[in-house]
Structure formats: structure tokens, C-alpha cells
Amino acid sequence: MQPQNSCKLNHSVSDVQAKLNDMTAFLPHDISQWLTSYIDDGRSQEELNSIFHLLKKYDLADASEQDRRNKTFQEMKNR
Secondary structure (H helix, E strand, O other): OOOOOOOOOOOOHHHHHHHHHHHOOOOOHHHHHHHHHHHHOOOOHHHHHHHHHHHOOHHHOOHHHHHHHHHHHHHHHOO
């Protein structure tokens, strides 16, 4: 899993859950539902950081960027 940027912060489960809560209204319903349980199942720090950065400013991303992020979420789901 590639990090979305060069952020050196480690994001906690609660950070990622809060970001997901902020972005839920903008995400496709199936992705937001899946992410909720996926995060709760215990993820590695690398996965949490990746999810956080995929969610970060999702609401401000244009349609093609949202589509790219959605595809990344689908790839994670299919692993």
C-alpha cells in the first residue's frame, strides 16, 4: 500500500474513524459501510495511514480524483 503523501504522522484508529465520519456523506454508501467494519477489524499502522489520506479532503476532490480513491478502496476491499 503506497502512502498518499509524505506525511510522517501515524494516525490512530480514532483519527481514521473521525475522518471517515466527516467524509461519510461524500463517499459511496457501500464504501463507507465497508470502511467502518474494515477499520474496526484491526488494521496495521500503514493501512490506517493510507485510509486516512485517501479520506483526507475527499469532499474537495474533483470527480476523477474521487473515482481514483474509490478504486483504491475497492482494491483494498478485494484483498
